Amino acid sequence: MPLSLPQLFSFSSSAPRYAGISTPSTFCDRFVEPEKGTSDASGMLGEGGEGEGEKVFDYVICGGGTAGCVLASRLSEDPSLRILLIEAGESDQKLLFSRIPAGWPNLFKTPADYAPTTIPQPSLRNRTLYQPRGKMLGGCSAMNAQCVQWCAPGDYDLWEKKGATGWGWTNLEPYFRKAEGFVPDASQPGIGSDRGTEGVWKSRHPGEAATNEITKAFVETGPKVGVPHNPDLNRATNTSGITRFQAHIDARGQRSSTSAAYLPSSVYTRPNLCILTRTTVERLVLSSDGTKCVGVVLAQEKDPKKGRFVARASRDVILSLGSFGSPQLLQCSGIGPRATLEKAGVECVVENDGVGEGLKDHVLAGVFFEVRKGSSWEWVKDPVKTLPSLIRWLTTGTGPLSSNMAEAAAFLRSSDVSPTGDVVVKRAKEGERSGADLEIITAPVWYLNHTLTPPPNTSGDYFTMASTVLHPHSSGSVKISSGSVWDMPLIDPGYLKDPRDVEVLLAGLRLIRRMSTTSPLSSYLLKPTSPSMTPEEFATATDEQLLEHATETAETIYHPMGSCKIGPRDEGGAIDPSLRVYGLSNVRVCDASVFPDTVSGHPVAAVIAVAEKFADMLKAEVLESKGARL
Numbered sequence: 356m357p358l359s360l361p362q363l364f365s366f367s368s369s370a371p372r373y374a375g376i377s378t379p380s381t382f383c384d385r386f387v388e389p390e391k392g393t394s395d396a397s398g399m400l401g402e403g404g405e406g407e408g409e410k411v412f413d414y415v416i417c418g419g420g421t422a423g424c425v426l427a428s429r430l431s432e433d434p435s436l437r438i439l440l441i442e443a444g445e446s447d448q449k450l451l452f453s454r455i456p457a458g459w460p461n462l463f464k465t466p467a468d469y470a471p472t473t474i475p476q477p478s479l480r481n482r483t484l485y486q487p488r489g490k491m492l493g494g495c496s497a498m499n500a501q502c503v504q505w506c507a508p509g510d511y512d513l514w515e516k517k518g519a520t521g522w523g524w525t526n527l528e529p530y531f532r533k534a535e536g537f538v539p540d541a542s543q544p545g546i547g548s549d550r551g552t553e554g555v556w557k558s559r560h561p562g563e564a565a566t567n568e569i570t571k572a573f574v575e576t577g578p579k580v581g582v583p584h585n586p587d588l589n590r591a592t593n594t595s596g597i598t599r600f601q602a603h604i605d606a607r608g609q610r611s612s613t614s615a616a617y618l619p620s621s622v623y624t625r626p627n628l629c630i631l632t633r634t635t636v637e638r639l640v641l642s643s644d645g646t647k648c649v650g651v652v653l654a655q656e657k658d659p660k661k662g663r664f665v666a667r668a669s670r671d672v673i674l675s676l677g678s679f680g681s682p683q684l685l686q687c688s689g690i691g692p693r694a695t696l697e698k699a700g701v702e703c704v705v706e707n708d709g710v711g712e713g714l715k716d717h718v719l720a721g722v723f724f725e726v727r728k729g730s731s732w733e734w735v736k737d738p739v740k741t742l743p744s745l746i747r748w749l750t751t752g753t754g755p756l757s758s759n760m761a762e763a764a765a766f767l768r769s770s771d772v773s774p775t776g777d778v779v780v781k782r783a784k785e786g787e788r789s790g791a792d793l794e795i796i797t798a799p800v801w802y803l804n805h806t807l808t809p810p811p812n813t814s815g816d817y818f819t820m821a822s823t824v825l826h827p828h829s830s831g832s833v834k835i836s837s838g839s840v841w842d843m844p845l846i847d848p849g850y851l852k853d854p855r856d857v858e859v860l861l862a863g864l865r866l867i868r869r870m871s872t873t874s875p876l877s878s879y880l881l882k883p884t885s886p887s888m889t890p891e892e893f894a895t896a897t898d899e900q901l902l903e904h905a906t907e908t909a910e911t912i913y914h915p916m917g918s919c920k921i922g923p924r925d926e927g928g929a930i931d932p933s934l935r936v937y938g939l940s941n942v943r944v945c946d947a948s949v950f951p952d953t954v955s956g957h958p959v960a961a962v963i964a965v966a967e968k969f970a971d972m973l974k975a976e977v978l979e980s981k982g983a984r985l
Contacts, residue, residue, distance in 0.1 A: 411437070411667045411668070411669050412437045412438060412439040412666065412667065412668055412669070413436045413437050413668065413670045414430055414437075414438050414439070414668060414670055414671055414672075414973070415439045415441070415650070415651055415666050415667075415668040415671075415672045415673070416430075416438065416439065416440045416441065416673045416675055417441055417636040417651060417672065417673065417674050417675065417676055417684065418441070418442065418443075418494070418636075418674065418675035418676035418677065418680060418681075419440050419441065419444075419491075419492045419493070419630065419632070419675075420442075420489060420493065420494020420496070420675055420676070420677060420946065421493065421494045421495055421496040421613050421946070421947075421959060421962045421966075422494075422613075422675040422945045422962050422963070422965065423442070423494070423613075423673075423675035423945075423946075424440075424492060424493060424494075424496075424612075424613035424614050424617045424618050425534075425613055425617050425963055425966035425967060425970065426440075426673060426675060426945060426966055426969065426970055427440040427617070427618065428555075428617035428618055428622050429617075429966075429970035429971075429974075430970055430973060430974070431622065431625050431627055431628040433627075433977065434625075434626075435627075435977075436627060436977065437627050437629075438627060438628045439629045439631070439666055439668075440628070440629070440630045440631070441634050441636055441651070441653065441666070442491070442492050442630070442632045442633075442634065443490055443635045443636075444466070444489070444490035444491035444492065444632065444633070445466070445467070445492070445632055445633060446491065446492045446614065447467070447489075447491040447492050447493040447497035447498075447612050447614045447615070448492070448614065448615060450462065450491065450497075453467070453491070453493070453497045453610060453612065454609050454610055454615075455609075455745075455748060455756050455757075456501060456561065456602065456604050456608070456609070456610050456756065456757050456758060456759050456760075457732070457756045457757070457758050457759070457760050458756070459498050459499065459500065459501075459610075459760070460760070462487075462498045463485075463487050463805055463807065464485075464487075466490070467489065467490055467491045467497075467498065468487055468488065468489065468490055469488040469489075469679075469680075470485065470487065470488070471485075471488060471843045471844070471846055472484060472485050472486060472843075472846070473486060473846045473847060473848060473850075474845050474846065474847050476848070476850050476851075477852075478850055478851035478852055478906065479850055479851065479906050479909050480907065484848075484850075484909075484910060484911060485804075485805065485807075485910075485911075486679070486846060486911055486913075486915070487913060488677060488679060488680075491614075492612075492614035492618065492630075492632065493612030493613050493615065494613070494677065495677070495913065495959070496603070496612045496613045496614075496959055496963075497612035497613075497614055497615075499913060499957075500602075500759050500761035500913075500957075501600075501602040501603045501611075501759040501761075501959075502600045502601075502602060502759065502761055502764075502956070502959070503558045503589070503600070503601045503602060503603050503957070503959070503960055504588055504589065504594075504955075504960055505531050505588075505591075505594070505960055505961070505964075506594060506790070506954040506955045506956045506957075506958070506961060507594045507788075507789070507791070507954070507955040507956075508524035508591050508594075509524075509789055509955075510524075510790060510952070510953075510954045510955050511523050511524040511526075511527050511954075512524050513951075513952055514921070514950070514951045514952060517922055517926075517951040517952060518923045518928060518932070518951065519921040519922065519932055519951045520932045521932050522921065522932065524591070526968065527961075527964050527965070527968060528591070530964040530965075530967040530968045530971075531551065531589075531960060531964045533551060533554055533967055534551065534554045534555070534556045534964060534967050535550060535551035535552075535554040535556055535557075535558055535960075536551065536552060536553060536555060536557045536558070537550040537551060537552050537559065538558065538559035538605070538606050539559070540560040540561075540562050541562075542560060542562050542563045542566075543560045543586060543599075546586050546601075549590070550589065555616045555617055555619075556603060556611055556613065556617070556963060557604065557605035557611040557616065558601050558602065558603045558604070558611070559601065559602065559604055559605075559606070560599060560600075560601055560602070561604055561758055561762070562753065562757065564753050564755070564757070565608075565753070565754065565756075565758040565759075565762075566599060566758065566762055567730075567731065567732055567755075567758070567762060567799035568730055568879075569726060569730055569731060569797075569799050569876070569879045570797060570799055571599075572875040572876045572878070572879055573597075573763050573820075573870070573876050574597055574598065574763050575875055575876075576870050576874070576875060576876040576877075577596070577597030577765055577870075579873050579874070580776065580777055580778055580866070580869050580873055581771075581777050581778030581779055582596065582597045582765045582767055582778050582866075583595075583596045583597070583780065584596060584597055585597065585598050585766075586598060586599075587601075588601075588766065588956070589601065594766065594790055594791065594955060594956075595766045595767055595768070595790065595791045596766060596767075597763070597764070597765040597766075598763060598764065598765075599762060599763045600759065600761060600762060600763060600764060602759040603616075603959070604757065604759065606752075608748060608751070608752025608753055608756075608757040609752065618630070631653070633655055634654070634655055635654050635840065635841070636651050636652070636653060636676075636684060636840070637651075637652040637653065637663065637687070637839075637840055637841075638651070638652050638684065638688040638840070639651055639652075639672060639684065639685070639688035639690070639942065640652060640665060641688065641689070641704055641705075641939075645705055645938075646938070646939060646940055647940050647941055648668065648672045648939060648941055648942045649667060649668070650665045650666055650667040650668060650672075651666050651668075651672060652664070652665055653665070653666055657839075657841040668941070670941065670977075671941045671942070671973070672941060672942050672943070673942075673943045673944070673945055674919075674942070674943070674944045674945070674946070675944075675945050675966075676946065677915070677946050677947065678714060678833070678915035678916055678917065678918045678919075678946065678947050678948040679833055679846060679915065679918070680840075681918070681919050681944050681946055682710050682711035682833045682844075682918045682929075682948060683833060683835055683840055685707075685710045685711075685919070685936065685942075686699070686701065686710060686711060686834070686835040686844075687701065687835055687838055688704070689701055689702050689703055689704035689705065690704060690705040690707055690938065690939065690942075691703070691705075691706075691707055691708075691710035691711055691835075692706070692707070692708045692710065692711065692712065693706050695834045695835065696835075698834075699834075699835045699836060699837055699838055700837065700838055701835065701838040705936075705937075705938035705939060706938070707924075707929055707936065707937050707938050708927070709919065709920065709924065709927050709928050709929030709930075709937070710918075710929045710936075711832050711833040711834055711835075711844075711918055711919070711929075712832050712918070712927060712929075713830050713832070713917045713920050713927055714830060714831045714832050714833055714846075714848055714849070714915060714917055714918040715827050715830050715831075715848070715915070715916055715917045715952070715953050716827070716848040716850070716911055716912075716914055716915045717794075717824060717825055717827070717912045717913075717914040717953065718824050718827065718848070718850045718851065718860070718909055718910070718911060718912070719794075719796065719822060719823040719824075719909065719910060719911075719912045720821060720860055720863075720864065720908055720909040721802060721803060721819050721821035721822075721910075722820050722821070722822075722864065722867050722871070722883055722893075723801055723802070723803055723817055723818075723819050723883065723884045723885065724817060724818045724819070724871065724880045724881070724883050724884065725812070725815050725816065725817055725880075725881045725883075725884050726816045726817060726881055727816065727879050727881065728815075728816055729816065730799075730816055730879055731799045731800060731816035731817055731818055732755055732758065732760065732800050733799075733800050733801060733816045733817055735755060735756070735800070736800070736806070741756070744756050760798050760799070760800065761796055761797070762797065762799065763797050764794050764795060764796040764797060765794065765795040766791035766793070766794050766825075766955065766956060767791050767793055768780075768781075768783070768788070768790075768791060768792055768793065769792050769793040769858065769859040769863065770862075772793070772863070772865060772866050773865075774865065776865040776866045776867075776868055776870070777869060778866065788826065788955075790955040791825055791955045791956070792824070792825050792826045792955070793823065793824070793825060793862060793863050794822075794823040794825055794956065795820055795821070795823070795863055795866060795867060795870075796820070796823055797818065797819060797820050798818075798819045800817060800818075800819065801819065802819040802821070803819075803908060804908075804910065805910065810884070811884060817884070818879065818880065820867045820871070821867075821912075822859075822860050822862070822863025822864045822866070822867060822905075823863065823912055824856045824859045824860055824863075825859075825953060825955050825956065826859075826953050826955070827850075827853070827856045827953065828855045828856055829848075829850060829852040829853040829856050830848075830849050830852075830917070831846075831847035831848045831850075831852075832845075832847050832849075832918070833845070833846055833847075833918045846915075848915065850909065851906075851909070857902060860902075861901055861902060861905075864901045864904075864905065865901070868894070868896075871883065872894075885904055885908075886904075886908065887900075887903055887904045887907050887908075888900060888903075888904055914947070914953070914957065915947065915948075916947045916953055916954075916958060917947075917948065917949075917950050917951065917952065917953070919944045919948040919949055920949060920950060920951045921934070921949050921950075921951050922951050924937045928951075929944070930944050930949060933972065934949060934972075943969075945965065945966055945969045946962060947961075947962050
């Protein structure tokens with residue numbers, strides 16, 4: 356029979372009542388399995404805790420996103436541990452547009468998306484920018500463009516220099532390999548010989564049938580303007596160059612989200628793992644002295660009359676809610692900068708100035724080209740025209756719908772781009788980053804405003820190239836707007852506040868212009884289509900005109916990081932190298948918010964590697980505590 360929350364959290368009369376939470380009334384009658392719906396989970400929990408007969412978990416994981424699914428899977432490998440995973444959304448496995456690699460833009464602004472927006476960005480004409488965030492098991496790994504990058508080893512070594520002891524490249528590299536199950540593809544022979552092949556998170560090249568002809572022309576054009584071809588970015592010796600992306604897509608042609616990879620039926624049926632979906636963590640319940648978290652408050656609806664529940668943790672409460680959600684929950688619970696909390700009407704229980712500060716994101720500015728008729732994937736947006744490809748994908752897992760859409764990119768240092776857009780690769784000077792700070796990402800479709808703004812000619816074909824700032828000097832913050840997690844926080848990435856970021860963006864736009872006039876790519880492109888300039892103006896545009904275009908069209912590339920970063924407390928760090936929140940003994944954070952600085956590419960693999968390593972750290976702590984009791 357289905358398991359209700361009162362069955363999970365039955366409190367005895369001797370149990371303490373925290374912050375006015377009374378004995379819960381029924382509001383959730385489901386224990387949701389990731390793939391199938393409901394299941395009988397009776398008897399799954401042992402007894403323990405402070406109250407007689409109470410049901411207590413060892414670890415409560417708040418957020419079933421990219422990192423949360425990894426943690427739930429790995430921690431529940433120990434049958435002596437009782438794990439609760441809480442997710443506000445549904446299962447990604449119920450969503451066809453998540454499982455189809457090319458379907459992810461169809462998830463934007465649906466119930467599977469939190470769909471927050473930034474506050475007005477002064478450097479982008481005071482625009483408020485939409486920030487897609489996955490609200491489902493698998494989180495953003497179930498809604499992203501599936502680009503797999505380990506990123507530059509120097510990124511992680513810099514983390515360690517900034518105080519993240521134990522999180523350097525040599526510490527993390529084994530976990531990239533552990534996680535990954537690379538599937539070789541006949542179209543890319545010889546790639547992946549030194550990659551992880553046994554991991555549950557599958558990755559591969561989508562294949563020839565899933566790679567657009569313009570994408571291939573883009574990759575071939577790179578060396579002609581000075582960008583060397585690199586068939587495999589995921590090598591420690593070379594993470595730059597122009598390439599076709601490897602994607603987290605399995606051998607069946609389906610997205611390998613962390614939900615699909617880490618929570619198959621063999622895992623979610625473990626008797627010591629409970630997964631609750633459609634359940635929101637409202638706040639942390641702190642001990643009377645404010646030094647420990649004794650549980651979390653759960654709800655399914657904002658209406659306070661619908662009842663609330665407290666899930667208790669005997670070991671740790673882990674926040675894996677992402678770079679917006681994790682600092683928001685901490686602040687709503689009275690943990691964060693005093694001024695931020697008081698302005699929102701929340702009592703400051705644990706003052707921690709790093710919570711919510713230091714947010715960074717990769718910002719991009721696209722250039723949109725009308726191309727030869729029939730040479731793009733634009734037709735995929737038409738349900739009728741897509742039907743034959745859908746049937747092909749459903750039956751064989753191949754074809755255009757197995758494309759990740761963001762099929763290729765170039766990674767380089769912006770300082771190597773000349774004023775004419777040509778690239779001359781130079782050796783990094785002492786103290787300079789050796790990895791890329793600039794990405795030129797492509798998609799064989801019109802991609803203005805996340806595809807939400809239609810092209811000028813809806814029957815035309817389009818190709819998008821975008822300049823992306825990988826290591827922004829600009830940063831911002833996440834601050835609560837009220838004491839309720841149901842209200843969106845104030846998100847300020849601070850895009851292009853620092854003029855150095857503008858220079859990187861402009862270097863990318865100059866490179867895009869140069870590539871657009873170089874064969875074989877130029878043979879496909881008819882004309883650039885810009886809201887702010889004509890094709891003729893684009894060809895001769897000054898940096899000021901290019902920047903005008905950028906500020907009108909720039910958007911996120913979905914990589915917010917660093918809002919609860921690892922680092923010394925007196926240098927803006929929110930958590931220590933054990934991922935423990937300063938000021939609390941048993942609250943940990945594990946998601947992209949802990950990154951001390953940005954990475955040189957798409958961060959999903961880094962999030963998974965961090966979660967894999969953190970799971971091993973927690974297991975070691977459990978063994979140590981068991982040894983201490985013997």
